[in-house]
Structures are given as structure tokens and as C-alpha cells.
Amino acid sequence: MKILLIGSGGREHALAWKLAKNSRVEKIFVAPGNGGTAIEDKCENVNITDIDELLEFALNNSIELTIVGPEDPLTKGIVDKFKAKGLKIFGPSMAAARLEGSKSFSKEFMKKYGVKTAEYEVFYEADKALRYLETCSYPIVVKADGLAAGKGVAICESKEEAINSVKSFMIEDIFNGAGEKIVIEEFLEGIEASILSITDGKTIIPFISAKDHKQIFDGGKGPNTGGMGVIAPNPYVTNEVFSDFKENIMNKTLVGIKEENFDFKGIIFFGIMITKKGTYLLEYNVRMGDPETQSVLNLMESDLLELIEASLDEKLSEVNIKWFNGSCINVVLASNGYPGYFEKGFEIKIDRSVKDKVFLAGAQLEKGILRTNGGRVLSVVGNGKSIEEARINVYKAIEKVDFNGKYFRNDIGLV
Template structure:
């Protein structure tokens, strides 16, 4: 069995590592992959990114299954194009992908199907949004409507920051079109949780819970990033929280997917806020999270390829998804200056010395040498019988890794 895996991040390296454990998998082509996937068992990087190139490659190389890692190709409709060509692919079509591709679409979907979420308003005019913000109580949340690589959400403590955010998103257009429309949302105070899940359109199976640490500095300070580390399970996801999530968020979401005829076969990721008033849905993602994937797949006992095929065959209700006991933690090492300006091309040492697993993201392999090539460079991931042990093991590994300007948070798994 040959698999084509689309993407180049730490998430995709983790997916390739997990799928390679299936005994029927002969080869995984990572398009374009990274320096970590280049050395992974059964894996080979291929320099392909355009949909038409990927379809041609899948046909010419007898690819049995294509798996899409990142959100952008899904939103652009890659699944629809592959299916038109008679190719087997895992991921939602463009309609289902709008649940992530458009914040306003997803909020309207939540409202229509009674999914518990924060109050909100949508604006396409900067002056109207500023007028509305003058009447708001603070803090308030401003979200770019479209894709913004995890950086399109700003919690505004006062009107001054809200005004700056609207100017940045809507006037200066920092997200190149994605922030021309904004969602202004009620601020919810609490603890965030990530529930990655898989659906075949008839059943949604939630994965073990996780918790992402988004902000760049310790104590959850500084600007948002794509994610600086994660733990699983999330200690705040109690039985009561998971019950509320199932009844007030998961079940009505499945009803909505069916009513809207989304033909959704893929990953659905629920970003939650656990508050004193209950559990609320912040957002949907239509792919695995990064770095949540690195801890969740590390704890997955069941075969990932078998799970994906069960979803494609619409047989998820018969799948017995199993998990390893214990906890997992991952710590992201980033380039100095990330999430703003940073330099790349620095040699990396210590990746192969890890006691557990290092998943590469912004890493390239040149003549057998690892070098930095992105903002989030890599992710040290470890398991433990307790959360404390998992955290300790992850930090033990990250401390072995060296490159110029290396930066990582010191409180992953400890910060609220």
C-alpha cells in the first residue's frame, strides 16, 4: 500500500511516523515533507504542492490513499478534485472545510444548530466594526474570518488594542484577504481544551483530549503562535466536561453536518473553552492540530491507517479506538524572533539523541545535516505514566537539541 501525505509540518511528520507502523504500508510519499520525514521509516519526500501535480503523481504511482495534513488545501477544494479523478482521499470537501475556512460561516453554523458558543457579530466594514467596538464591554475577541496560520485571533483588553487590530486586519490587510471580514466575539474566561475527532459523516469519534499552549512566552504571555507545546490528556477535561461537550457541541455538530449534506469524511477538531458557565465551542478546525497531533498520535494505540480507512468506508461505528495508558507532553523549539521576523539556515544538533521522539517542522536536510527552515522548528515529544514524568522526559530531550537562537517555553504542561 502506497500513501501520499500532503504537508510539511510537525503534524505531518507525526502522521507519517504513525502511518508507517501499519504493516501493509509499503511507502509514504510526503509532499513536500521536511527534514524529519526524509529520514522516517518507509518515507520519501517529493517536491510537489500544486493540486494538479499531486493528482498526476497519485495516478502514476498507484497511490492507494492520499491524506491531507494542513487546512489550506482542504479549504481550496483538493478533496473534491481528487474525487473527480477517482482517487481515494481522506479529508472533507470544500463545503465541510468552510467550517475552518470561514469563521463567520462556522459561527452561523453553530448558531443554526444550537452548538453552545460565544455571542458574536460579523463585519466587512472597518468603520462599522469600530462603531460597534465603542459600545462593547472588554475584553473582547477579534478574529480574522479566513485562514491566518493560527495568528488571526486577538484578545483585546481595551478599545485602543481593538482599534489597532481592526486597522491591521481590515485596513492594512496583514493576512492578505483573510482579515477583510472579521468576527467580533464575546470574551470567555476559562481554560482551553482541544478535542481532535474523526468522522465518516454518520459517526464522530473523539480522540483523547489535549491542551495546547498558544502564546510565545511563559505564563501565557505575548502574541499567539501556531502552538508552543501540548499535553494529553487535558487535566481540565473531567467526565462532566466531556459529557457537556458530547451533548451540547458534538451531537448538534453532527446533526448540522448531516443537514447541510457536507459529505464530511475526515478530521473535525473542536477548540473548547471550559468556563464556570459551562463548556463552549470556540472554533472548528477540519484537520489535526499542531502540536496536539504530536501528543495525541503518540498515545494512540490503534492503527491510524485502519482508522482512516474505516472512516472512508463509513464504518466508524464499528471501530474500537484504543489508547495507551499514561500521558504525553511535547515542547516546541522555535527560531529566535518567532512569531515575528526570524532567520533560518542554522545547523541543528541533538535530534537523533532524543530518548523519546522529536518531530520536525521547520527543518530541512542538507547533505545529511539538519538545518532550521521555519519559525516553529521541531517538537520534542515524550510519554510518561504520569503528566509530571511526560513533562520531565520532553524537557530532557529538548535540552539535548542545539541551534543558534533556539527558544522554547519552560512551562508547557504547567501553565493553566
């Protein structure tokens, strides 16, 4: 089997690593890929990002399955285009991808189908949003409606912060159109959790939960990043929380997917908040999370390709996913200065003994040498029968990975 995997992050390296384990997989073309996928078993990078060019590549290279990593091509209708040409592709249709592509659409979907979520208002004009801020209780959350590379959410402690966020989103247009429309919603206090899931449009199977650590510094301090580490499973997702999630979020979402006739054979990611009043949905993503994927796939003992094929064949109701009975911790190694200014181009040295524990993201292969090429350079993962054992293993592995300016949090796994 020849597979086309679209994307260039640590998520895609982890997906490629997991897919390559299936003996039926002959070749994985990764578009555009990164330094990790350049050296991964059975993989070859192809420097293509345009949807029409990807479609032409799939047709010309006997691609039997395409898997879409990031959200952008999904919201632009790549699945619809591939299916129109009779190609197998794993991911939601353009209509279903609006669950991530538009915050206002997703909130209205939640409201329509009784999915438990924060109270909210949608605004198309800045002056109306600014007037609304005069009546709010604080903190409050301001969200750009469209895709903003994970940066379109501002938790505002005061009216002044909220005013500045509305102006920067809607008037200054810092997200190039993604903030023309905004959602202002109630602030929920609690513990966040990520629950990646797979669906075939008739069944949703949740994966093991995860806990992302967004802030750059130890103790959850400093500015937000794309994610500095993950614990899986999330120790705060108790049986009670999981039951609440399934009843009030997952099952009602599935009702909505069916009622809306969404063509959705792919990943649905639930970002939830565990509060004293119960479990609430913060957002949907329609693809694997990064860096959650690196931890979750390490714990998955089932074959990923077989799981994807069951989704495409609408046979998920017949599937049971097997998981490692323990924990996985993922620690992100970043360039010093991230998420602000940082230098790149430094050689990355990885001891062979930890090769399978490292997933590269902001890295590229130049003349046979791996070099840093982004803020979040790579992830190192460690498994263990407990969080404590996984934590010991991951920080031991980090000692065998090095590059100039290596920065990482020291507290991932300290619950």
C-alpha cells in the same frame, strides 16, 4: 500500499511516523515534506504543492490513499478534485471545509444547530464594525473571517485595541483578503482545550483531549505563537466537561453535518473554552492540530491507517480507539527570536536514542545534514504514567537535541 501525505509541518512528520508503523504501508510520499519526513522510515519527499500537480502525481504513481495535513488545500477543494478522478482521499469536501475556512459560516452553522458558542456579530464594512465597537463590553474578540495562518484572532482589552484590529484587518488588509469580512464576538474567560476527532459523516469519535500553550514565554506571557507545547490529555477536561462537550457541541455538530449533507470523511478539531458557565465552542478546524497531533498520536495505541480506512468506509460506529493509559507532553524547540526575527541554517543534532521522540517542522535536510529552516524547528515528546513522569522524560530528551539558538519553554506540564 502507497500513500500520499500532503503538508510540511511537525504534524505531517508525526502522521508519517504513525502511518509507517502499519506493515501494509510500502511507501509514503510527503508533499512537500521537511527534514524529518526526509529521513523517516518508508518516506520520500516530493517537492509539489499545486493541487493539480498533486492530482497528476497520485494518478501516475498508483497512490492508493491521500491524506491532507493542512487546511489550505482542503478549503480549495482538493478532496473534491481527487474524488472526481476516483481517488481515495481523507479529508472534508470543499463545502464542509468552510467550517474552518470561514469564521462567519462556522458561527452561523453553530447558531443554526444550537452548538454552544459565544455571542457574535458579522461585519462586511469597516465603518459599521467601528460603530459597533462603541457599544461593546471589553475585552472583546475580533476575528478575520478567512484563513490567516492562525494569526487572524485578536483579543482586545480596550476599545482602542479593537479599533486598531478592525482597521488592520479590514482597511490595511494585513491578511491579504482574509479580513475583508470579520466576526466580533463575546470574550469567554476560562481554560482552552483542543479535542481532535475523526468523522465519517455519520459518527464522530473524539480523541484524547489536549492543552496547547500559545504564548512564547513561561507562565503564558508574551506574544502568541503557533504553539509552544502540549499536554495530553488536558487535565482540565474532566468527565463533566467531556459530557458537556459531547452533548452541547459534538453531537449537535454531527446533526448539522448530516442536515447539510456534508461529504466529511476526515478530522474535525474542536477548540473549546471551559468556563464557569459551561463548555463553549471557540472554533472548528477540519484537520489535525499542530502541535497537538504530536502528543495525541503518541498516546494512540490503535493503528492510524485502519482508523482512516474505517472513516472512508463509513464504519466508525464499529470502532473503539485504544489509548495509552498515561500522559504525553510535547515541548516545541524554536529558533531564538521567534515569533519575531530569527536566523536559520544551523545544524540540528539529535542523539539516536531520542530519534523516535523528535518530530521536525521548520527543518530541512541539506547534503545529509539537518538544518533549521523556520521559527518552530521541532517538537520533542515524552510519555509517562502521569503528567509529572512525562514532564521529566521530555525535558531529559530535550538535553539530547541541540542547535544554535535553541529556545523552549521550561514550564510545559506544570499545571
